[in-house]
Each structure stands twice: as C-alpha cells, then as structure tokens.
C-alpha cells in the first residue's frame with residue numbers, strides 16, 4: 371500500500387439529523403438491506419466507500435502476483451485455470467467499483483486515487499511470487515482468507531455490496547480449490563516439490579493472517595462498521611476462524627504451518643497461535659513492503675497502456691450519441 375498513515379474516515383462537517391439516524395439504525399437492527407436511493411448517514415456512505423474501494427483495488431492489484439505466472443504454469447490445465455482465476459479477480463474488482471459508484475463516487479476517481487498512491491489495497495499483494503508453489507498457496511491461503519472474510523460481508527447491510535459478495539464467494543471457492551489442489555499435488559510429489567510447497571507455506575502464512583487487519587482493539591473502523599452491520603464479525607474472530615479451518619487442511623497434506631506456538635485449546639476449542647509481526651504489517655501498509663513500488667508501477671503502466679482504449683471507447687460512445695440524436 372503506497373499510503374502514509376491509516377486515514378480513518380473523518381467525521382462529516384454537518385451532523386446528520388439524529389431522528390433520521392435513529393430511523394436508519396432501526397432499519398439495520400431489523401436486518402433490512404440499505405439500498406442506493408435510501409437515506410443513509412454521510413459517515414456510513416464514506417465508510418462504505420472507503421472499505422469497498424480498498425476492496426476493489428485489492429482485487430485488481432491482486433491480479434499481479436498471479437498474472438506473473440500465467441506464462442510459466444506447468445501445464446495447459448493449470449494455465450487455463452490460472453487465466454480464468456486472474457480474469458475472475460478483474461470481474462470482482464469491477465463489481466465492487468460499480469457497487470461503490472452506487473454510493474456516488476465515480477470509478478475513475480477511485481482508480482486515480484490508487485494510481486496516485488493515495489488509496490489502500492490489501493497488504494498481502496505486496497509479497498512476491500517466487501515459485502509455482504506460491505500460486506498454490508495464494509489460492510489456498512489468500513482466497514481461503516478472503517472467503518472467511520467475505521462470507522460475512524455477503525450479509526452486510528448495504529445491498530449492492532452484499533449481493534456482489536455472494537457471487538464473488540462462489541468464485542473464490544473455486545479459486546481456493548485450485549490452489550489447494552496445486553499444494554496437495556506438490557506435497558505428494560518429489561522431495562524438491564515438497565520442499566517448494568513447504569517453503570511457500572512458510573512465506574505466505576503470516577502475511578495471510580495479517581489480511582484480516584489489526585487486532586480489534588487497534589481497529590479504528592470496526593466498532594462503527596459492526597454497529598452499522600457492514601462487518602458482522604471483528605477482525606480477530608475471522609482470523610481465528612481461518613486458522614481453525616486451515617490447520618486441518620495443512621495436516622491432511624502433511625505440510626507444517628510455521629508457528630511453533632500453534633496449539634489446540636480444549637477450553638476455547640480454537641487453535642491458539644503465536645504473535646503476529648505488526649511492525650511488518652504496518653510497514654507494508656505504509657508502502658514499504660517487498661513489492662509495493664513494483665505493484666503500483668505495474669498498475670500505472672497498465673493504465674497508461676490502456677489510454678487508447680478509453681479514448682476509442684469515448685469516441686465511439688459520442689458517435690453513437692450523435693447518431694441517436696440525428697435519428698430522433
């Protein structure tokens with residue numbers, strides 16, 4: 371993330387009418403879906419725009435580490451699956467940008483914020499994909515974590531976001547399976563393939579836990595987002611759910627999660643895990659991760675290379691408009 375400090379949404383200058391806020395919160399308490407034309411507090415709109423645009427940017431930047439391996443996939447079947455996956459991520463980004471537009475912010479403006487290094491995207495996409503096993507690990511861990519997080523968001527109070535999440539989660543499930551299958555194949559392969567799989571697990575495990583965001587006590591946005599039904603669970607609960615699910619999956623393919631403190635807790639029925647390196651997390655969030663600069667440079671290059679398409683599309687639309695006016 372090429373940004374400076376965490377920028378929690380600022381309170382809006384003009385406070386919303388308390389009676390309308392109370393009515394809005396009563397709707398949320400009744401489990402009603404908030405739709406684009408409904409009244410909503412300005413801060414709800416801003417918080418959603420912040421979170422959804424970060425999510426959309428993550429999907430688009432998230433194409434880069436995997437796209438990097440399309441030409442090097444080990445066989446045609448793997449190549450086809452990977453192309454489809456990367457294409458799906460582009461689709462997810464587009465649904466979510468469209469969802470954000472329903473809140474009144476143009477996609478162009480959001481993309482510009484990303485290109486200017488002013489917008490956040492998920493920390494996980496600032497790590498390099500060094501071997502083919504990294505592609506398996508992204509599907510297994512990163513899509514796995516995304517499913518845990520987004521299954522909850524599919525029940526979010528804002529209708530367009532929740533509906534986008536339903537479809538996205540279906541596709542992420544397929545992505546996770548293709549990743550886990552790659553890992554299972556490598557783990558059962560030659561000693562070199564096994565070592566490659568274990569090395570990828572060692573490098574991707576902790577950054578995947580960071581995807582869920584800071585501990586709840588440090589999470590500046592959670593309290594408000596949970597109150598407004600956007601987040602249904604806090605960061606820590608979702609991270610714990612991901613750990614609980616993943617331990618058994620690792621055991622099934624004889625790979626070891628790189629955490630000596632990982633231990634089943636009979637009382638809580640959770641897998642306890644060791645401390646996360648939050649210094650590393652914030653370094654990456656603030657723009658100083660292993661690939662932050664490379665990722666933004668790639669997005670800027672892609673945007674510049676696509677300029678002619680935008681110009682052509684605008685010229686075509688203008689021509690269609692002229693023809694329609696002349697015919698009328």
Ligand code: FAQ
Pocket residue numbers: 371375376377378379420421424425426428429432433459490491492493494508512513516519580581582583584588589590591592595605655
């Ligand atoms: N990376 O107060 P909180 C995917 C920031 S999609 C960077 O807890 P919040 C699919 C946070 O923005 C992955 N920054 O924040 C795929 C805030 O800063 P701000 C993306 C992070 O919003 C797979 C500050 O820290 N998924 O993987 C991160 O309540 C494979 C304080 O944090 C989503 O975006 C982080 N990991 O909770 C694609 C899901 N964590 O804005 C391609 C939707 C926190 O105040 C290939 N988003 N920060 O300046 C969410 O669920 C939430 O936004 C959280 C963060 C949970 C990410």
